[in-house]
Amino acid sequence: xxxxxxxxxxxxxxxxxxxxxxxxxxxxxxxxxxxxxxxxxxxxxxxxxxxxxxxxxxxxxxxxxxxxxxxxxxxxxxxxxxxxxxxxxxxxxxxxxxxxxxxxxxxxxxxxxxxxxxxxxxxxxxxxxxxxxxxxxxxxxxxxxxxxxxxxxxxxxxxxxxx
Amino acid sequence: xxxxxxxxxxxxxxxxxxxxxxxxxxxxxxxxxxxxxxxxxxxxxxxxxxxxxxxxxxxxxxxxxxxxxxxxxxxxxxxxxxxxxxxxxxxxxxxxxxxxxxxxxxxxxxxxxxxxxxxxxxxxxxxxxxxxx
Numbered sequence: 329x330x331x332x333x334x335x336x337x338x339x340x341x342x343x344x345x346x347x348x349x350x351x352x353x354x355x356x357x358x359x360x361x362x363x364x365x366x367x368x369x370x371x372x373x374x375x376x377x378x379x380x381x382x383x384x385x386x387x388x389x390x391x392x393x394x395x396x397x398x399x400x401x402x403x404x405x406x407x408x409x410x411x412x413x414x415x416x417x418x419x420x421x422x423x424x425x426x427x428x429x430x431x432x433x434x435x436x437x438x439x440x441x442x443x444x445x446x447x448x449x450x451x452x453x454x455x456x457x458x459x460x461x462x463x464x465x466x467x468x469x470x471x472x473x474x475x476x477x478x479x480x481x482x483x484x485x486x487x488x489x490x491x
Numbered sequence: 492x493x494x495x496x497x498x499x500x501x502x503x504x505x506x507x508x509x510x511x512x513x514x515x516x517x518x519x520x521x522x523x524x525x526x527x528x529x530x531x532x533x534x535x536x537x538x539x540x541x542x543x544x545x546x547x548x549x550x551x552x553x554x555x556x557x558x559x560x561x562x563x564x565x566x567x568x569x570x571x572x573x574x575x576x577x578x579x580x581x582x583x584x585x586x587x588x589x590x591x592x593x594x595x596x597x598x599x600x601x602x603x604x605x606x607x608x609x610x611x612x613x614x615x616x617x618x619x620x621x622x623x624x
Contacts, residue, residue: 430593434606443597 330466332359333390335457338370338406339363339424340398347448355451356470362386367401370394371409374416390465391457392421394441396432404432407439420460424449497523499552501533501569502587503561507610511556514614525549530564533557534572537579556608558587559595567595567602574603 339345345363352358364370370392373380380386392410396403403423410416423436423444433444442460445453458467498520502508508526515524527533533555536543543549555573559566566586573579586599586607596607608614 427590427593430590430609433596437600443600446593 330464332468333461333465334360334362334387335391335393336370336373336389337361337363337393338367338398338403339393339395340366341395344395344424344447351449351451351454355454357451357454357467358470359467360387362389366398367403367406370406371401374410374413374419389419391461392419393424393445394421395424396436397426397429404435404439407436407441411440418462422457422460495522496550496553497525498554498556499533499536500524500526500556501528501530501561501566502526502556502558503528504558507558507587510611510614522553525552530561530566530569533569534564537573537576552582555582555584556587557584557604559592559599560588567598570599570602570604 337345337348339348349361352361362373364373372378373386374389374392376383376386376388394403394406407421407423410419410421420442421440423433423441424447425432425436425444426447430446433441436444454467455469461467498515500508500511502511512524515522525536527536535541536549537551539546539549557566557569561569570584570586573582573584583605584603586596586604587610588595588599588607589610590612593609596604599607
């Protein structure tokens with residue numbers, strides 16, 4: 329029985345964080361979600377420095393959702409930093425972009441991002457995150473909605489995985 | 492010496508073929524543009540089968556522009572085929588998508604695409620060059 333993944337969301341916009349949480353609850357998807365508000369905090373979380381050293385309070389993430397546009401240290405720099413960490417080779421990073429800045433994805437891909445999502449993130453985007461998680465982790469639908477066939481999706485593997 | 496190997500455009504929609512041709516002209520790209528209309532023809536071209544056996548007339552491309560939405564064998568299938576061929580493993584492939592289908596790019600990257608262009612907007616900017624992409 330897979331465990332719920334720990335997800336770190338690196339997002340500077342508080343509004344976008346609220347929207348993300350709302351999308352989770354609308355999709356009846358729940359998982360431990362931690363938020364870093366900029367690049368520096370993201371790196372500190374991953375390094376486990378400062379307060380993030382307390383891993384029972386701030387567990388190591390199984391997935392990083394990384395906004396590319398952040399002040400000071402941005403998403404690209406975080407990707408470059410991650411690439412240089414031998415211990416983070418298996419951390420899947422899904423970058424978040426907007427349709428206006430879609431071409432950012434090319435550089436993100438070159439810097440090691442696994443895939444991307446276009447904001448605002450929809451429920452089915454969340455379900456597809458299962459594709460980037462290892463086999464022992466899975467997002468679960470906590471209570472299937474009555475009449476939304478789009479949300480009742482089985483995890484797909486292999487070439488059926490869109491992201 | 493300008494690159495003279497062609498760019499292979501795999502695109503079924505006439506409007507989009509026109510868009511690409513015009514963008515090439517505006518960007519002063521000298522590479523000849525070879526166009527095939529579907530996935531099967533793209534594979535035949537690369538394999539040098541049938542008409543395409545004449546390599547003088549149909550040289551191997553230096554780059555492929557590959558529409559993801561094709562009739563029959565779709566862009567993903569073509570990409571998968573290209574990447575499992577020993578001769579074409581490192582042939583640059585730029586996939587073409589629309590803004591509505593932008594998420595397809597994720598899968599294209601998983602299958603080995605090098606980059607992407609968004610129709611029609613990326614072709615309306617005369618400075619966009621697939622070679623520099």
